[in-house]
Amino acid sequence: MDFKEMVLPAEVLPAERLERMEGWGMSCAGMSYVYRPVNTRGVREILEIARGSGRPIGMRGAGRSYGDASLNSEGMLLDLTRMNRILEWDPISGLITVEPGVTIQQLWQYIIEDGWWPPVVSGTMFPTLGGAASMNIHGKNNFKVGPIGDHILSFQILLPDGQELTCSRQDNADLFHGAISGFGMLGVFTQLTIQMKRIYSGLLDVTAIAVGSFAEMFAQFEQRLPESDYLVGWVDCFASGASLGRGQIHQANYLDPGVDPEPAQTLRVTNQELPDTFVGTVPKSLMWRIMKPFANDPGMRAINFAKYLSSEKLGHEAKHRQTHAGFAFLLDYVPNWKLTYMPHGLIQYQSFVPAENALAVFTEQLRLSQRYGLTPYLGVFKRHRPDDFLMTHAVEGYSFALDFALTATNRGALTSLAAEMDALVVGGGGRFYFAKDSLLHPSTVARFTGEERIAKFQALKTQCDPEDLLQTNLYRRLFPK
Ligand SMILES: Cc1cc2nc3c(=O)[nH]c(=O)nc-3n(C[C@H](O)[C@H](O)[C@H](O)COP(=O)(O)OP(=O)(O)OC[C@H]3O[C@@H](n4cnc5c(N)ncnc54)[C@H](O)[C@@H]3O)c2cc1C
CATH class of the missing domain: 3.30.43.10 (Uridine Diphospho-n-acetylenolpyruvylglucosamine Reductase, domain 2)
Incomplete structure (x- = not known):
């Protein structure tokens, strides 16, 4: 046209x-x-x-x-979803150049049979790489490898006046560090070159660990950090008292060369794909309808409780092997699960707090949510490390992502709860992530970002x-x- x-x-x-x-x-x-x-x-x-x-x-x-x-x-x-061509792939070096509309799904499916995996992926495989770079996404390995920006070697960006620039750590370095994390406000990524991660098997060694409280969750994370490639915690947000913050940790590690007897098999896309049915019979496409009657406080309390019990039943530690896609994209297992939150939708609240304050801040966030009668239906806990992108979200510490169901009447209360939780985060030296935000106030952004960064961003x-x-x-x- x-x-x-x-x-x-x-x-x-x-x-x-x-x-x-x-x-x-x-x-x-x-x-x-x-x-x-x-x-x-x-x-x-x-x-x-x-x-x-x-x-x-x-x-x-x-x-x-x-x-x-x-x-x-x-x-x-x-x-930009129609700009979705893979422009160059070198299976020797693991360098790939893509248009911005290429999705994480397209990316992993394209490279895995050559023995590579994206170094950073989100909990869902559907984001585009332009969107991922723009938000500087993190994975369950953020503490170890940083955000996606740390693996982008260069990109082409089109400015509104039609000028196209190449940016890297050497060329136009300020724009490189500003546009990655710049939530699409500086220009349009038209091409990105990203370094992939070498893998020697299509499987990961996964350990599931039940934890009885938040304090135990933190202690286990700290202990496991040096030996883990990925770590993620699920929290039962309905538990209270001594059990507040209980849940389950999943640790995953790459397999060393030679450990997998059949890497050519396990690396095949068809062997990575998530099954089409739940427990072998129920089509996954129907799952959200089956889950819908449970998308309320009593239902979610029961589901969280059952999930915790089953994790405990497995014993304190249970080990298994899982495909990369199965481990990374667990959230995609039930297609359209968000529809269980219809008709009003959901708001995710994710805050990032330095390690020394995280336990206190997240404990208080859970207590406050319960006091407000707005218990999150899902809580996800991750470890992070800082990076040098201008408007980035990560800190040397932890994040806690909480999914709140909206109803016809609770938006006001949720806004007040979020404001109270924001104060705790900012007071604890924490930050927020624009990809997840719906409720932040500009004054809070100014406080956690700092005048100097905002001035630099505005100058760019x-x-x-x-x-x-x-x-x-x-x-x-x-x-x-
Ligand atoms: C179920 C679920 C799980 C998630 N898990 C994680 C997670 O584990 N870690 C994490 O970090 N995030 C996670 N996210 C958030 C998601 O990764 C980010 O929001 C990501 O930015 C989405 O990419 P997108 O292509 O959908 O971009 P969009 O949401 O469409 O856009 C995101 C931003 O990118 C800008 N943008 C898009 N394309 C371009 C371009 N070509 N050039 C410049 N700017 C552009 C847009 O203007 C916008 O500001 C999750 C989201 C969901 C729904």
Whole structure:
């Protein structure tokens, strides 16, 4: 399509491009003029349309951010999912160059049979690499290998004025460190070159460890850090008293060369894929409907309790081998599980707190949630390390991600609870993650980010996007003029 034909004044942007776009958590949505280019030339032309129309333009990958990070209500949205070609792959060095719409799923499926795995993946395989770089995503190995930005060697970025720059740690280094973590506010990634991780088997050695309290969860994490490749904790947020913070840890380790007798088999994509049925019979596509009647406080209390009991029953430590995809993307096991939160959706609240304060802050967050009668249905606990990207979220410490169900009446209470929890996090030297945020206040962002970083970010924004053409709902909410 020739986008030049479509340079029209704002009031006549074509109505057929108007679509209702939703944040992944289904708690926010807006109407936008959506464009889906297939190449850099198309992106350039759409940026010109935006400039001509006087409307801001935001970017969207797979729309897997929980809140409003990839929404631009009343404005234009550049959906990059059709720019999804793998441009270069070197199975000797493990270097790959991709367009921004390539998903984590496409990536691992493309490289695994050559004995490689993405160094950093999120808990779901559906994000695009443009979206992943923009948020500087972390995995269950963040404490060991840092965020995805640490593995990006270079990228091409298109600025709103049509200029395309190559950025790396050597060239345009400030923009390199700003655009990774810059939530799409500095330019459009059009190509990324990323170093993959060598693996010698399609399996991981996994140990499941039941823990009876938060203190035990922390102690086990600290003890296991030096010997683990991945660590993640699940928390039963309904448990209280001496059991507050109880749950289960999963530790996973790569297999050394020669340990897997059949690596060619285990590395095959078909042997990685998650099964289509649950316990061999129920089609996975039906699972969310079966789970729906339990998506309430009594149901979730029972499910969390049963999960804890079954983890305890396995003994304090249970070992097994699991595929990379099975371990990394457990959340994808039940397709559309978020629909159990219909009709009001869910909000994820994830905070990152330095190790010395994390136990106190997360204990108080759980107590507060229970006191408010807003117990999270899912709690996930991870270890992190700091990185040098400008607007990044990780700290030398821990994160706790809490899924809150929205109802017709609880948004006000949830906002008050989040404000109380924010104060604890900021007081403890912690940070937040824009990919997960829905409720932060600009004053909180200013406090945890610090004046110096914000000034640096704003200077880069003015340099790359002097007309403030690139905007999203999240940007307007958290960085108001
Ligand atoms: C079930 C689930 C589990 C998750 N687990 C994790 C996890 O373990 N770790 C973690 O870190 N995150 C996790 N996430 C969050 C997710 O990884 C991030 O939100 C990621 O950014 C989503 O990528 P996306 O392609 O969907 O981007 P979107 O959500 O569509 O957009 C994210 C941001 O990227 C910008 N953007 C998109 N494409 C480009 C581009 N080409 N150039 C510049 N900017 C662009 C957008 O403007 C927006 O600001 C999870 C999300 C879900 C739903």
